[in-house]
Amino acid sequence: MAPRAERTVLAGARVVLPTGTVEDGRVAVEGARISGSAPESARTVDLTGHWVVPGFVDLHNHGGGGASFTSGTVEEVLTGVRTHREHGTTTLVASTVTGELDFLAHRAGVLSELVEQGDLAGIHFEGPFISPCRKGAHSERLLRHPDPAEVRKLLDAARGTARMVTLATELPGGIDSVRLLAEHGVIAAIGHTDATYEQTVAAIDAGATVATHLFNAMPPLAHRDPGPIAALLEDERITVELINDGTHLHPATLGLAYHHKGADRVALITDAMDAAGFGDGRYQLGPLAVEVTDGVARLVEGGSIAGSTLTLDTAFRRAVTVDRLPVEDVVRSISATPARLLGVDDRVGSLEPGKDADLVVLDEDFVLKGVMRRGEWIIEPKTA
Known part of the structure; x- marks a missing residue:
């Protein structure tokens, strides 16, 4: 397992939110949770051409x-x-x-x-x-x-x-x-x-x-x-x-x-x-x-x-x-x-600020490329 992504922004992907899919979206992660804004000095991971969905x-x-x-x-x-x-x-x-x-x-x-x-x-x-x-x-x-x-x-x-x-x-x-x-x-x-x-x-x-x-x-x-x-x-x-x-x-x-x-x-x-x-x-x-x-x-x-x-x-x-x-x-x-x-939808099940940073990265063919759980990469996506 890769180390925790303390301050990370996943950028460029299609991000599926409760309100719909956002093209060229961004998901900010701070510690174990999804953040409402990009943390200072965050590492940016370019996921152009991918999907980011909840765990x-x-x-x-x-x-x-x-x-x-x-x-x-x-x-x-x-x-x-x-x-x-x-x-x-x-x-x-x-x-x-x-x-x-x-x-x-x-x-x-x-x-x-x-x-x-x-x-x-x-x-x-x-x-x-x-x-x-x-x-x-x-x-x-x-x-x-x-x-x-x-x-x-x-x-x-x-x-x-x-x-x-x-x-x-x-x-x-x-x-x-x-x-x-x-x-x-x-x-x-x-x-x-x-x-x-x-x-x-x-x-x-x-x-x-x-x-x-x-x-x-x-x-x-x-x-x-x-x-x-x-x-x-x-x-x-x-x-x-x-x-x-x-x-x-x-x-x-x-x-x-x-x-x-x-x-x-x-x-x-x-x-x-x-x-x-x-x-x-x-x-x-x-x-x-x-x-x-x-x-x-x-x-x-x-x-x-x-x-x-x-x-x-x-x-x-x-x-x-x-x-x-x-x-x-x-x-x-x-x-x-x-x-x-x-009864855990206050913590997981969707990509929203304050919830656990549980997410899955898929390529354009919906093949799994990355998994994050509580801010830690289980499988870290390979980026160019």
């Missing part, structure tokens, strides 16, 4: 760099964090997968320490409170109903660092668990669910606010049985996660979500597992074996998709170059919207 915020991530957030040591977790930072994710939530409740409580204790020291932005529990009908890459024998007392056990183990819990809210205890999460300021996310349209509406009314990887691990939209997808798309209280890796979603499906929700209610996520930024091979996702071939992760037994090997710089580039979304919309979905959901 990416990932709500849903199981690991990377060969390391698992679900089972890795502290150092292995930090390896995964560093891997994703090198791909532009400056704010990251660590996601678990289904396991024994005591094991998940123990993992929450480990991960909470990394939240408290600023390496992670929180913990997301994906499982065990999900439907066996839509389990995806989760061990069916470890699934359980969302008993509010057991949900509370995980929240207590996380010591205030839990940010989101994914639930199949149609299961016994689901609605009461949603209410419990809402009361504690934790996101109740509907996912890995076999719910009907009506059951999904009831969960939203109870306080659910996020759809875990919309379209995946839930019944498809049908003309006489709209299921959860219609309810999640039509309700403005719901923000939907999308995995834009070209495997989980067809571009038209992604476009449908944007059409109905808008960028302010779409959060681009990775749902990454260990292989992200690492390569093909055999991995473990919780107790299940995963084979990654050509960048696609599937369970060895059954062949279900097992998370992704996506990084958010790839998701960004695909959204602009393949899906043809406006750059400003992609920035909102990959930075501002997830930051708002996490």
Whole structure:
């Protein structure tokens, strides 16, 4: 990592601000924060021909760099964090997968320490409170109903660092668990669910606010049985996660979500597992074996998709170059919207004076060239 850019002005780039894109823009950095004016004696970095966008915020991530957030040591977790930072994710939530409740409580204790020291932005529990009908890459024998007392056990183990819990809210205890999460300021996310349209509406009314990887691990939209997808798309209280890796979603499906929700209610996520930024091979996702071939992760037994090997710089580039979304919309979905959901938008998610100097430099083809986090270059862009 390069030393902190104590006084730096990034000049000449297209800078994406909350109000729109500024041509030949300037971003002033002083210490760890964005400054309202260029500091005296600042070093100027000429980024003509580049884009400067806010650092990416990932709500849903199981690991990377060969390391698992679900089972890795502290150092292995930090390896995964560093891997994703090198791909532009400056704010990251660590996601678990289904396991024994005591094991998940123990993992929450480990991960909470990394939240408290600023390496992670929180913990997301994906499982065990999900439907066996839509389990995806989760061990069916470890699934359980969302008993509010057991949900509370995980929240207590996380010591205030839990940010989101994914639930199949149609299961016994689901609605009461949603209410419990809402009361504690934790996101109740509907996912890995076999719910009907009506059951999904009831969960939203109870306080659910996020759809875990919309379209995946839930019944498809049908003309006489709209299921959860219609309810999640039509309700403005719901923000939907999308995995834009070209495997989980067809571009038209992604476009449908944007059409109905808008960028302010779409959060681009990775749902990454260990292989992200690492390569093909055999991995473990919780107790299940995963084979990654050509960048696609599937369970060895059954062949279900097992998370992704996506990084958010790839998701960004695909959204602009393949899906043809406006750059400003992609920035909102990959930075501002997830930051708002996490309640950290006062510090990150947009390029504004006083916020953390978290930013990503992209070339004209939207290939990552630089990453700064809290004023320190993780990857320093090469300039002429």
